[in-house]
Amino acid sequence: MMFPVAGPRLPNQPSCFLFRPRSIFFRRIIIWSIRNILRQPLLGRRPSGSENSMRIAMIGAGYVGVTTAACLAELGHELVCYEIDTERVARLSAGELPFFEPGLAEMMRAQMGRGRLTFTASLENAAANAEAVFIAVGTPSAADGDIDLSFVEAAAAQLAPHLPHGAVVVIKSTVSAGTARMIRELIAEERRALDVSVASNPEFLREGSAIADFMEPDRIVIGCDDPHSEALLREVYRPLVDRGAPLLATSSCNAELIKHAANALLAVKIGFVNDVADLCEAVGADALAVAEGIGLDRRIGKAFLMPGPGYGGSCFPKDTRAFAAIGRRNGAPQALVETLAERNERRKAAIARRIVSRAGLTRGSVVAVLGLAFKANTDDVRESAALTIIETLQRQGVRVRAHDPQARHTAARHLRDVTFCACPYEALKGADAVAVLTEWPEYRELDAARMAEAMAGDRVFDFRNILDPVPMAAAGLVLQRVGNGTDERVRAPQRQHVPGAGVLDRRVAAPRDL
Numbered sequence: 301m302m303f304p305v306a307g308p309r310l311p312n313q314p315s316c317f318l319f320r321p322r323s324i325f326f327r328r329i330i331i332w333s334i335r336n337i338l339r340q341p342l343l344g345r346r347p348s349g350s351e352n353s354m355r356i357a358m359i360g361a362g363y364v365g366v367t368t369a370a371c372l373a374e375l376g377h378e379l380v381c382y383e384i385d386t387e388r389v390a391r392l393s394a395g396e397l398p399f400f401e402p403g404l405a406e407m408m409r410a411q412m413g414r415g416r417l418t419f420t421a422s423l424e425n426a427a428a429n430a431e432a433v434f435i436a437v438g439t440p441s442a443a444d445g446d447i448d449l450s451f452v453e454a455a456a457a458q459l460a461p462h463l464p465h466g467a468v469v470v471i472k473s474t475v476s477a478g479t480a481r482m483i484r485e486l487i488a489e490e491r492r493a494l495d496v497s498v499a500s501n502p503e504f505l506r507e508g509s510a511i512a513d514f515m516e517p518d519r520i521v522i523g524c525d526d527p528h529s530e531a532l533l534r535e536v537y538r539p540l541v542d543r544g545a546p547l548l549a550t551s552s553c554n555a556e557l558i559k560h561a562a563n564a565l566l567a568v569k570i571g572f573v574n575d576v577a578d579l580c581e582a583v584g585a586d587a588l589a590v591a592e593g594i595g596l597d598r599r600i601g602k603a604f605l606m607p608g609p610g611y612g613g614s615c616f617p618k619d620t621r622a623f624a625a626i627g628r629r630n631g632a633p634q635a636l637v638e639t640l641a642e643r644n645e646r647r648k649a650a651i652a653r654r655i656v657s658r659a660g661l662t663r664g665s666v667v668a669v670l671g672l673a674f675k676a677n678t679d680d681v682r683e684s685a686a687l688t689i690i691e692t693l694q695r696q697g698v699r700v701r702a703h704d705p706q707a708r709h710t711a712a713r714h715l716r717d718v719t720f721c722a723c724p725y726e727a728l729k730g731a732d733a734v735a736v737l738t739e740w741p742e743y744r745e746l747d748a749a750r751m752a753e754a755m756a757g758d759r760v761f762d763f764r765n766i767l768d769p770v771p772m773a774a775a776g777l778v779l780q781r782v783g784n785g786t787d788e789r790v791r792a793p794q795r796q797h798v799p800g801a802g803v804l805d806r807r808v809a810a811p812r813d814l
């Protein structure tokens with residue numbers, strides 16, 4: 301479709317040009333007006349605010365819902381966030397963030413102050429006049445590892461009666477391939493007269509760096525099955541795309557699969573390097589050096605090649621289980637990911653047994669656990685390795701004292717009989733061994749002499765490789781790092797002569813507990 305553009309008149313130009321503006325100023329006004337007129341019927345009512353401002357409803361005010369809402373408001377849109385938990389709505393409305401995420405509380409309060417972000421317990425109010433309704437509710441694991449879509453389905457069913465004409469439903473939650481199409485049918489059943497668009501817009505933010513991940517994304521993926529939803533989502537993300545963020549527009553099914561496959565591949569990297577770390581311990585190598593050497597290959601990259609106690613969090617464990625289940629359900633087994641998910645869970649329990657055996661712990665021994673969150677800069681303990689490790693230690697009669705700078709209260713909801721301490725040195729008091737499970741920056745700064753003074757024993761298990769071995773050794777502590785076969789336990793390969801059998805290499809066996 302061609303539109304008249306002001307400019308020098310050509311010999312056969314149509315007579316629809318009523319006047320010929322002479323100045324650049326007039327041309328700009330005309331182009332701006334045409335653009336705005338064209339946008340009106342497609343995207344509906346423009347609220348007051350910036351030129352590109354859109355009215356958006358968010359369903360679900362968890363990590364993803366609040367982060368997305370605050371960031372979209374920061375980009376100039378007008379956000380109303382609906383949450384089913386009324387207590388959470390009250391706290392958010394008072395400017396209180398119910399979880400820890402660096403910088404988010406400040407951004408949220410700033411946008412609330414500008415009137416661009418509100419929270420409500422009324423879905424009707426949230427949906428009224430919305431051009432887009434994002435669904436960001438939880439998608440936990442079902443008993444068979446597949447995704448439990450019941451929260452997404454319930455949200456869509458509740459939304460259907462309130463959905464304005466022309467509004468696009470955008471699924472932000474991580475869902476299985478085909479969900480957007482299924483939700484479209486579900487809403488169409490409820491509202492036969494409504495022509496519904498349902499799109500997929502998976503979220504890739506990481507807790508702890510959520511704002512930066514949203515504002516400077518590696519990519520924005522929009523999965524749209526019709527031009528209306530694609531135009532709308534392009535408009536939503538225009539401020540980020542204008543700043544250089546790559547946007548991939550594809551089908552809803554592709555977008556849904558991109559999210560799951562990406563998380564599965566990242567988890568595979570972690571699982572792989574954890575296995576490599578065990579091998580390093582067995583042969584007397586250092587996993588950090590090996591990982592660096594692998595990661596320098598640009599085809600592989602350094603990210604996610606850090607050995608640890610097993611991945612946790614709200615995404616990787618459930619998303620890998622779901623990816624495997626989706627494969628099974630569709631007759632396309634994802635054997636690699638299937639094995640990975642199971643090995644990762646076994647690793648967490650094995651880490652606890654490793655602490656007990658290597659430190660020679662018995663019933664009544666005390667272990668100090670430093671770090672409960674599944675990673676630093678969050679208070680999220682969902683499927684955190686620390687929970688499994690602590691429970692396994694307790695089953696062996698070990699008493700646990702724990703510290704975490706942010707996750708103490710979230711962890712306390714899941715754990716029994718743990719002594720939570722306000723500072724790391726307090727957790728170390730009388731401990732026979734200490735296990736560092738989360739890479740909080742403050743643990744890097746721990747004073748080895750103070751640690752040794754507080755502890756009853758001398759064993760330090762660093763499952764994040766953040767402690768400096770030199771001061772530890774100087775303070776008389778025995779440091780064991782993950783994947784480091786040069787620590788005291790592992791001996792170098794020995795050559796042994798067996799009469800009549802030539803020369804054999806005898807290597808230290810791989811740790812039996814992993």
Ligand SMILES: NC(=O)c1ccc[n+]([C@@H]2O[C@H](COP(=O)([O-])OP(=O)(O)OC[C@H]3O[C@@H](n4cnc5c(N)ncnc54)[C@H](O)[C@@H]3O)[C@@H](O)[C@H]2O)c1
Pocket residue numbers: 359360361362363364365382383384385388436437438439451454455458472473474475503504505506507614615
């Ligand atoms: N947390 C992350 O780091 C992350 C990153 C990317 C994607 N995701 C995905 O995003 C989705 C949300 O994750 P999250 O961590 O924000 O979950 P969350 O549990 O923190 O938040 C979900 C919120 O939705 C609310 N809710 C549930 N049903 C509702 C309904 N019918 N109406 C209104 N509110 C409702 C819950 O009360 C809760 O506050 C999941 O699918 C997750 O896999 C999460």
